[in-house]
Amino acid sequence: MSVTSRYREAWESFWREAPDGPGAVFWDAEPALTAARHLALFEPHLTDPGLPLVDLGCGNGTQTRFLADRFPHVLGADLSAAALDRARAADPAGQAAYRRLDAVEKAEAGALHAELGDANVYLRGVLHQCEADDRQALVDGIATVVGDRGRAFLVEPSEAAGAVLRGLATGPGGPPPKLAPVLRHGIAPGEVDDAAVPEFLTAAGLAVLASGTLPLTTTEHGPDGTRIALPSLWFVAGRAASA
Numbered sequence: 001m002s003v004t005s006r007y008r009e010a011w012e013s014f015w016r017e018a019p020d021g022p023g024a025v026f027w028d029a030e031p032a033l034t035a036a037r038h039l040a041l042f043e044p045h046l047t048d049p050g051l052p053l054v055d056l057g058c059g060n061g062t063q064t065r066f067l068a069d070r071f072p073h074v075l076g077a078d079l080s081a082a083a084l085d086r087a088r089a090a091d092p093a094g095q096a097a098y099r100r101l102d103a104v105e106k107a108e109a110g111a112l113h114a115e116l117g118d119a120n121v122y123l124r125g126v127l128h129q130c131e132a133d134d135r136q137a138l139v140d141g142i143a144t145v146v147g148d149r150g151r152a153f154l155v156e157p158s159e160a161a162g163a164v165l166r167g168l169a170t171g172p173g174g175p176p177p178k179l180a181p182v183l184r185h186g187i188a189p190g191e192v193d194d195a196a197v198p199e200f201l202t203a204a205g206l207a208v209l210a211s212g213t214l215p216l217t218t219t220e221h222g223p224d225g226t227r228i229a230l231p232s233l234w235f236v237a238g239r240a241a242s243a
Ligand SMILES: C[S@@+](CC[C@H](N)C(=O)[O-])C[C@H]1O[C@@H](n2cnc3c(N)ncnc32)[C@H](O)[C@@H]1O
Pocket: 003, 011, 027, 028, 056, 057, 058, 059, 060, 061, 062, 063, 077, 078, 079, 080, 083, 101, 102, 103, 104, 123, 124, 125, 126, 130, 138
């Protein structure tokens, strides 16, 4: 199974047309407000920080470059070639490696694991907008890459974020300028039920080691000038001990 061509093209066209520069994309907040906070929650659960770290669905690589400053071997992987072009252009020193990967495609996740061995995985904002039929396969892909010794950190806008986003999209002035292109390209954010995420993890053979809530900082501002933050859920997961 792999993502539909409609879904893939939605991401390609989004990234081809996305404006350049820090903070131009809705979710592209500075790492001090995002990955840095996540690492504080993730690092205590790593069995081996020396394992490769895969930023799965890395987009333009803002968080990937931050992770590459802190871990010895970081790979940014994304479905979209246009996203990866941006990630590579923003990392001229090649601190991280980048590659195209459809994490829903079992053979691609398997090939990555065969090459890297067990890896730690960081995933921010990928599950909540993927197509309903792809969600379990995406989490299965994470479990494949993690293997026995890796750990995964997932942070995803929650159900409540879906309601916030729908409110913003249908406000009197229409969606705010950085959210409008996301919706125009046919990407549907905030669509996963909160209870479904741990169920996907369990069905993939992963145990939830820790979880919680966090505000997911965006780069967009509300009418009162404050940054819009979406409610989000985070999970640390690793291979469940076999019975
Ligand atoms: C909302 S963006 C988040 C980007 C990045 N994680 C961040 O926090 O800045 C979601 C990214 O996931 C990628 N993506 C979606 N489905 C994917 C899949 N099946 N395999 C790999 N990447 C995927 C998209 O191309 C997009 O770049």
